[in-house]
Amino acid sequence: MEQQPASGSSWTRTVTKARQWWARTWSFATRRSRSGASRVTSALVPAAVTALCAVLAYVFAELVLGHEDPLFAATAALIALGFNRDPKVRKVLEVAIGCTLGILIGDLMQAVLGQGYWQAVLVVYTSILVARFIDSGATFTLQMSLQSVLVVLLPAAEGGPFTRSQDAIVGGFIALLVTLLMPKNLRKEAATGLRDLYVTLTGALRDCSEALRSHESRTAWMGLVACRGTQTAVENLRKDVKNARELATFSPTKRHARPELDETAHTVEMSDLAVRSMRVVARRVISVIDNGALDDEGTGLLADWFDEAADAVGILGRSLGEPAAAGRHKSLSVARGALGGAAARLDPAELGATTLHAEALVMLLRPMMVDLIEATGSSHDEAVGYLPRL
Incomplete structure (x- = not known):
């Protein structure tokens, strides 16, 4: 009578292990089947x-x-x-x-x-x-x-x-x-890469906003780490654009796409500069928080600005993913307006930046916004024209 519970317990453990093994096997087989089906579909x-x-x-x-x-x-x-x-x-x-x-x-x-x-x-x-x-x-x-x-x-x-x-x-x-x-959309890969890049950039801006509101610099560190991880994506974007331009040069049926690819190449370069600037901005946000360089009013104003900039950058990312040139240019004009509105507020006095650290943060945001506005197709002079005079 005393051995029955032990036997029952051993049987229960065996059944439990068998169920766990079956669950792991089924999960593995399901994942492999889905990935295999995805590869077959794309092939x-x-x-x-x-x-x-x-x-x-x-x-x-x-x-x-x-x-x-x-x-x-x-x-x-x-x-x-x-x-x-x-x-x-x-x-x-x-x-x-x-x-x-x-x-x-x-x-x-x-x-x-x-x-x-x-x-x-x-x-x-x-x-x-x-x-x-x-x-x-x-x-x-x-x-x-x-x-x-x-x-x-x-x-x-x-x-x-x-x-x-x-x-x-x-x-x-x-x-x-x-x-x-062979018929193909030469801009498709670059559009996907740019959209993903701007998702990361938008997230980094949101992280900076949240870091300021919560006075928690580790949140800004998350945005900084995410931006640091984009360099490989940027290099892949350059390769995609280079390969597409090469094909457009030699293919008699795709030469009409060369001007559009030239625009995309310019967008990739401006986006790279913007992401590099965002890394510097994130580090400055961390410094501002750790040094207590903003009062409550300045913190709220800058946090609101980062949210506004994130909204504008999100519009830009979705615009660059538009497949049709006409729709993309129309969306880019909307993104340009949103980015220009955020850039027009980059005055340290208006954003409550009264200390040296805070002023430096606002000044670092200005070239980043110029790069982003240029990514929409604007000239450098036009992009700088959105900034307020200091």
Whole structure:
């Protein structure tokens, strides 16, 4: 009778552990299924483009050039196009050249040295050295060595020693052509990145407001840390804009987007300056709070200003995410007005900044607001014109 509770307790623990294990397993499987479904959904169009590109390269080399089993045309197209959601012109061109050069080196050395194992070692060795001489990228080296070793190990092509080199050129050219002509919104990635960046900036302004109201500098530290973490996002924005401008330059169907991308590039630079200024502002807010440099009236006035600025910056972030140019420009004019209204109040006397620390805080806000107004498309002189004279 005394052992029954122990047995029951052991059974209960076993059942509890089994349920916990099943819950963890089910949660893991659910997360993996959702992430997998998300990847499949985002891959529908790229998968179709990649498949069509590979088969098109094969068909062209077989029917137009008359090559028998032109597998290198399909493989070169697949490797050059890769499996990116939005293939980059420079990347596609780089990989295509790497594939072609690797096959060409294999063809040349096979014609001179013949086919065999030691020839394969020499071909791969030479391909790696040539690739490292031409480009520092690991992908370029991999493609050259991979294609060259396949050339010397597979049976010789019936169409001649350089048939496979021609197939690689066909595959790379078709991959590049598809990349240039594939319809896409060149500004989409940058718009998403800018919207996320301004969400962070808006949050930092809210943190500064809350820090002033609660006299708690740690809240401002949270905003400072968030702004410090945006540098990678800004660098990614620059890369996105650079890739989009590159595609707009070379694609005959997307050159009309170049002026819009130039505006976006300017917005990214001004946004970067604004975020950098926000870091300095957050540090100054921390100093003002820790040193008690504001009285109750000044604290309330500056906290209200940070809330107003956060509202204006939120409008700017949503405006930059507008997909259509007409709607975006209209929204940016609203954001410009809101930002200009906040900038017009940046007078230390009006905001109750009567000490040196408080005055310094207000003065640091002025260049930040100029950068934000310029991010809406205004000129520097127009942006400075919103500031009150001191």
